[in-house]
Amino acid sequence: MIAVLGLVIGVVAGLLFEPTVPVSLQPYLPIAVVAALDALFGGLRALLDGIFDDRVFLVSFLSNVVVAALIVFLGDQLGVGSQLSTGVVVVLGIRIFSNAAAIRRHLFKA
Amino acid sequence: MTSRHGGLPTARVPDASMSLLNDVARTPLEPAYQTVADQRAREGRRRATVRYRTMSGLLAVALGLATTSAALALRAPQPAVLAARAILEKQIGERTAAVDGLRMQNAETAQKIAALQATVLAARDSPLVEQLAADSVLSGASALTGPGLRITLSDAPDVGTVVDPDRRVQDVDLQILVNGLWAAGAEAIAVNDHRLTSMTAIRSAGSAILVDLNPLVGPYVVDAIGDASDLQTRLARVSAGQHLATLRTTYSIGVDVSAKRSLELPAASLPELRSASVPVGVPLLKGSAGAGTPTGSGSPSEAGAG
Numbered sequence: 001m002i003a004v005l006g007l008v009i010g011v012v013a014g015l016l017f018e019p020t021v022p023v024s025l026q027p028y029l030p031i032a033v034v035a036a037l038d039a040l041f042g043g044l045r046a047l048l049d050g051i052f053d054d055r056v057f058l059v060s061f062l063s064n065v066v067v068a069a070l071i072v073f074l075g076d077q078l079g080v081g082s083q084l085s086t087g088v089v090v091v092l093g094i095r096i097f098s099n100a101a102a103i104r105r106h107l108f109k110a
Numbered sequence: 111m112t113s114r115h116g117g118l119p120t121a122r123v124p125d126a127s128m129s130l131l132n133d134v135a136r137t138p139l140e141p142a143y144q145t146v147a148d149q150r151a152r153e154g155r156r157r158a159t160v161r162y163r164t165m166s167g168l169l170a171v172a173l174g175l176a177t178t179s180a181a182l183a184l185r186a187p188q189p190a191v192l193a194a195r196a197i198l199e200k201q202i203g204e205r206t207a208a209v210d211g212l213r214m215q216n217a218e219t220a221q222k223i224a225a226l227q228a229t230v231l232a233a234r235d236s237p238l239v240e241q242l243a244a245d246s247v248l249s250g251a252s253a254l255t256g257p258g259l260r261i262t263l264s265d266a267p268d269v270g271t272v273v274d275p276d277r278r279v280q281d282v283d284l285q286i287l288v289n290g291l292w293a294a295g296a297e298a299i300a301v302n303d304h305r306l307t308s309m310t311a312i313r314s315a316g317s318a319i320l321v322d323l324n325p326l327v328g329p330y331v332v333d334a335i336g337d338a339s340d341l342q343t344r345l346a347r348v349s350a351g352q353h354l355a356t357l358r359t360t361y362s363i364g365v366d367v368s369a370k371r372s373l374e375l376p377a378a379s380l381p382e383l384r385s386a387s388v389p390v391g392v393p394l395l396k397g398s399a400g401a402g403t404p405t406g407s408g409s410p411s412e413a414g415a416g
Contacts, residue, residue: 002163003166003167003169004170006167006168006169006171007171007173007174008174009171009174010170010171010175010176011174013174014175014176014182015178018179018182019175019179020179020183026183029180029183032180033177033184042140046140049143050147051144051147053142053143053146053150054166055146055166056146058166058169058170058173059142065177098136
């Protein structure tokens, strides 16, 4: 649970202090946030499935964000940035949807 | 018993070609969660060290902070964009002011040139001055005041909510009217204070009528300088008169024709110099650039084109 606690503290700190993001990182933010959302939903589903694990959650969170940013960076370098971003958003979006559906089934049994 | 299903039924997933999408949709959860859970069930729960807990806690805080700040940065209006917009607005204002200043300067200079031309020529060559005056009336280079005819065309009132383009004054109506006035012997014509020259186009862009590329709004006031009664009778004889009558009766477009004692027509925008040549036997000014060689060239037809 320490990961969840830490995450909540981080979110609250972020809301309070509103740190500025370096301009050079700006292009990677949208995809990174979507990836973080995916990890969050995955974690929540695992929690409801009873198989939540701090380490897996943190590693998946970190790797999701980093890989998403990396894909955008790579796409920008190759000139297919927007297409790759679209692909990533589609895949992550489907995952978020299915995880949300699983969470819904857990919570409402429907 | 043999059946048509002789051998083993081939286990073939009907949508095998879409395995990628199926993988994405059916296994949305990180498989690692399950792996770790299985491992834990087999080996029992391991005690996490303090160092490990601290590290993962710090990592979680950092991730939460990063994600939140990223989301906030995405939601906030981009200060760079706003700044760029402000700079652009300022630049537009400055350039517009500069253009206005230059236009004023241009008008002043043109007046000076006209005055100087008049004085220089008046002293030496009075027939040339007269010709110049006549030409400037025809070319629209000078403002004019005189008696004439004022014809006002106004859009028909809307019937219901339907906008019928036929009940609007159109560019072709103004074209026919203006051509009719020229044919009737008008000396100078202006539409909504835009002086017409031989180079002026009357066209439409969308629903707006452009005269010399300036968009106009109704009612359209066409001023023609000339003998008012003469103009009126001749206008009635040419096809433009019939066209006006049709507009009035068929489309209920307001057509108001009135004779005016004094109409003031502005000068047209300065004509471009398209062709110039030095007449034979005219001495060139000494010391000027390119003295001795006539500047400008081109066929006469180019000057008269349009």
